[in-house]
Amino acid sequence: MAEHAVLTLHIPEPAVRPGGLPDFSSVRIPEAGSVPRPNIDADPSSIRDLAFSIIRVLNREGEAVGPWAGLLSDEELLEGLRHMMTLRTFDARMLMAQRQGKTSFYMQHMGEEAVSCAFRKALQPGDMNFPTYRQAGLLIADGYPLVDMMCQIYSNEKDPLKGRQLSVLYSSKKHGFFSLSGNLATQYIQAVGWAMASAIKNDTKIAVGWIGDGSTAESDFHAALVFASTYKAPVVLNIVNNQWAISTFQGIARGGSGTFAARGLGFGIPSLRVDGNDYLAVHAVAKWAIERARGNLGPTLIEHVTYRVGAHSTSDDPAAYRPKTESDAWPLGDPVIRLKNHLIQRGAWSEERHKQAEAEILDTVIAAQKEAESHGTLHSGARPSVRDMFEGLYAEMPPHLRRQRQQAGV
Amino acid sequence: MPRKTMIEAIRDAMDVMMERNEDVVVFGEDVGYFGGVFRATQGLQAKYGKTRCFDTPISELGIVGAAIGMGAYGLRPCVEIQFADYMYPAYDQIVSEAARLRYRSNGDFTCPIVVRMPTGGGISGGQTHSQSPEALFTHVSGLKTVVPSNPRDAKGLLISAIEDPDPVIFLEPKRLYNGPFDGHPDRPITPWSKHELGEVPDGHYRVPLGKAVVCREGGAMTVVAYGTMVHVAMAAAAETGVDAEIIDLRTLLPLDLATIEASVRKTGKCVIVHEATLTSGFGAELSALVQESCFYHLEAPITRVTGWDTPYPHAQEWDYFPGPARLGRALLEVMEQ
Numbered sequence: 202m203a204e205h206a207v208l209t210l211h212i213p214e215p216a217v218r219p220g221g222l223p224d225f226s227s228v229r230i231p232e233a234g235s236v237p238r239p240n241i242d243a244d245p246s247s248i249r250d251l252a253f254s255i256i257r258v259l260n261r262e263g264e265a266v267g268p269w270a271g272l273l274s275d276e277e278l279l280e281g282l283r284h285m286m287t288l289r290t291f292d293a294r295m296l297m298a299q300r301q302g303k304t305s306f307y308m309q310h311m312g313e314e315a316v317s318c319a320f321r322k323a324l325q326p327g328d329m330n331f332p333t334y335r336q337a338g339l340l341i342a343d344g345y346p347l348v349d350m351m352c353q354i355y356s357n358e359k360d361p362l363k364g365r366q367l368s369v370l371y372s373s374k375k376h377g378f379f380s381l382s383g384n385l386a387t388q389y390i391q392a393v394g395w396a397m398a399s400a401i402k403n404d405t406k407i408a409v410g411w412i413g414d415g416s417t418a419e420s421d422f423h424a425a426l427v428f429a430s431t432y433k434a435p436v437v438l439n440i441v442n443n444q445w446a447i448s449t450f451q452g453i454a455r456g457g458s459g460t461f462a463a464r465g466l467g468f469g470i471p472s473l474r475v476d477g478n479d480y481l482a483v484h485a486v487a488k489w490a491i492e493r494a495r496g497n498l499g500p501t502l503i504e505h506v507t508y509r510v511g512a513h514s515t516s517d518d519p520a521a522y523r524p525k526t527e528s529d530a531w532p533l534g535d536p537v538i539r540l541k542n543h544l545i546q547r548g549a550w551s552e553e554r555h556k557q558a559e560a561e562i563l564d565t566v567i568a569a570q571k572e573a574e575s576h577g578t579l580h581s582g583a584r585p586s587v588r589d590m591f592e593g594l595y596a597e598m599p600p601h602l603r604r605q606r607q608q609a610g611v
Numbered sequence: 612m613p614r615k616t617m618i619e620a621i622r623d624a625m626d627v628m629m630e631r632n633e634d635v636v637v638f639g640e641d642v643g644y645f646g647g648v649f650r651a652t653q654g655l656q657a658k659y660g661k662t663r664c665f666d667t668p669i670s671e672l673g674i675v676g677a678a679i680g681m682g683a684y685g686l687r688p689c690v691e692i693q694f695a696d697y698m699y700p701a702y703d704q705i706v707s708e709a710a711r712l713r714y715r716s717n718g719d720f721t722c723p724i725v726v727r728m729p730t731g732g733g734i735s736g737g738q739t740h741s742q743s744p745e746a747l748f749t750h751v752s753g754l755k756t757v758v759p760s761n762p763r764d765a766k767g768l769l770i771s772a773i774e775d776p777d778p779v780i781f782l783e784p785k786r787l788y789n790g791p792f793d794g795h796p797d798r799p800i801t802p803w804s805k806h807e808l809g810e811v812p813d814g815h816y817r818v819p820l821g822k823a824v825v826c827r828e829g830g831a832m833t834v835v836a837y838g839t840m841v842h843v844a845m846a847a848a849a850e851t852g853v854d855a856e857i858i859d860l861r862t863l864l865p866l867d868l869a870t871i872e873a874s875v876r877k878t879g880k881c882v883i884v885h886e887a888t889l890t891s892g893f894g895a896e897l898s899a900l901v902q903e904s905c906f907y908h909l910e911a912p913i914t915r916v917t918g919w920d921t922p923y924p925h926a927q928e929w930d931y932f933p934g935p936a937r938l939g940r941a942l943l944e945v946m947e948q
Binding site: 329331361362363365366370372373374379380382384387388389390391392393394395396397398399400401402408420421423424425427428431593594595596599600601 | 715864865
């Protein structure tokens with residue numbers, strides 16, 4: 202009998218831990234403009250390369266180049282910049298509000314603003330997103346009132362969700378933003394179901410699923426891809442790969458697969474990777490996938506390659522699990538600065554106007570915050586009633602809940 | 612009036628609702644072309660087309676998760692989990708999503724879905740085709756849980772469930788599909804065609820959710836039962852001669868506590884019977900409620916007769932199953948107290 206070496210278990214590790222020098226040498230970044238743009242009805246087997254490359258539009262000089270460029274006007278890009286700046290300012294104020302004890306919890310988008318802001322602009326009214334907790338740009342870019350978002354974060358008397366949900370778990374059917382669960386990945390398959398319903402009813406609306414790199418490991422992700430593939434559902438399935446799932450680097454969920462996008466190939470789903478810090482690239486790829494879905498050509502899987510600059514939430518400190526300067530070393534840069542530089546390069550923007558816009562946006566956000574806080578914050582001022590706790594669970598309150606409400610004295 | 616099996620009655624309910632409402636869709640494993648392993652959806656695909664009734668991949672979380680998305684869109688999915696024993700992969704979707712969607716979105720989104728599942732034992736199904744997981748649903752805020760015991764109720768309850776604006780778990784005691792099984796596996800099967808509750812009206816009718824029914828009036832004690840155990844209780848009362856008042860709950864949540872209270876206040880004694888395991892079973896909740904609301908009317912401790920706290924066995928099925936002999940002994944013991 203042949204002798205074998207003993208078995209050993211492989212535990213993946215990130216390239217660097219705290220104290221080390223950031224190292225993204227393993228992240229291969231193709232030249233902007235170098236990835237071809239296939240027709241939307243291309244045979245999925247002919248575009249498998251797109252699952253291993255990165256579609257990019259903005260180059261180092263701030264120019265929009267290649268076949269995915271040229272879709273957006275100056276006005277549209279300026280609006281996009283404003284959305285991203287608003288989201289960033291909103292985050293900064295809400296993060297501070299959490300530190301001041303005005304709410305229990307917050308999650309910021311720093312570095313990932315382009316993903317949700319640009320995607321939203323490729324959708325049409327009536328389409329439905331099934332987001333995770335880091336896509337508030339979908340709301341901001343659709344004009345959802347900042348005050349309403351803040352009232353939800355504060356769980357105050359004007360909270361549209363009556364204080365029932367943890368901060369940032371918004372819901373707005375009107376703005377195509379499905380109620381956020383807080384459990385990960387569950388909504389991916391729901392997006393597919395919603396899209397199937399739209400197809401069953403011969404509607405023209407499409408659905409969009411969102412998931413993070415870490416939660417692609419959940420079975421819900423697999424179920425969603427199976428259903429989307431089997432029924433050719435009109436759905437765009439997004440993976441936001443921001444490199445970190447709380448303290449766990451993306452290699453733990455990715456395993457031996459080359460990329461997250463590659464997960465889609467086994468299902469025959471066209472699967473693309475896009476520079477998630479490039480507003481123009483995200484928008485162009487979103488538009489391509491959305492056109493496919495609306496054209497009855499079936500699902501698309503998009504991996505947005507980005508980086509979570511901040512902590513996962515207000516409950517963790519990234520310095521405990523990754524080098525402090527890692528975000529500075531991220532090779533795809535900052536989405537706000539890149540779009541700003543592009544607009545300046547186009548002659549549509551300037552440093553002065555940018556500074557002025559920053560000040561205006563800060564004023565707007567502070568005014569919204571003042572108004573929201575006039576309706577209370579989590580631990581002070583007006584709040585939803587105790588009665589609200591018992592109501593709205595069923596269309597009609599069943600007897601046992603009625604009894605409990607009476608016991609609670611409301 | 613036409614006589615139907617419970618399977619035919621359930622199929623009839625879906626047929627009636629699919630005919631009346633184009634938003635009703637039916638899907639699950641083997642549900643489409645073949646018509647389901649228990650034949651509950653037989654003929655529906657041929658009649659309503661493949662987009663109204665179809666097969667799914669073997670993914671219970673996929674079935675329920677997709678149904679939630681469809682419900683949010685505005686459809687009325689009525690989905691099948693092939694056996695209640697297979698529902699666990701879908702449990703997160705049921706508990707964290709379906710049950711809470713209306714509440715957490717403050718009514719912005721709702722979840723008008725029905726999840727049908729064959730439940731209970733008595734079919735030599737072993738531990739993965741025999742379970743009664745109802746307490747795992749009644750424990751969850753936001754769900755309704757229904758367990759019919761006969762064809763006439765099954766059709767009316769399923770129609771109510773499909774029309775209900777909130778998620779309903781519809782547990783079908785599979786041993787009752789073909790007849791009113793009274794817990795005697797050695798006796799010939801009585802078909803529903805010989806039972807008055809096998810008479811199922813044609814067309815649309817509702818049996819309201821949340822309303823129990825007294826299926827045998829009596830003065831000696833109250834027996835609270837649902838599903839298969841309703842028939843076992845009837846047999847046990849007949850065989851022991853105990854003048855039991857037998858209540859068929861039909862819906863576990865919302866619970867018709869008023870009917871239970873009125874009976875226990877009259878009889879002063881209460882026996883609770885279910886096929887599911889004892890500890891933290893729905894009988895524990897019933898017992899607590901009866902104690903809280905009828906304490907001064909009780910003349911004996913509340914007694915529970917249930918499956919043992921073991922997995923559902925194969926060879927020892929009839930030692931596990933709380934049949935008429937075990938229930939009968941309990942009734943006689945309670946009589947003596």
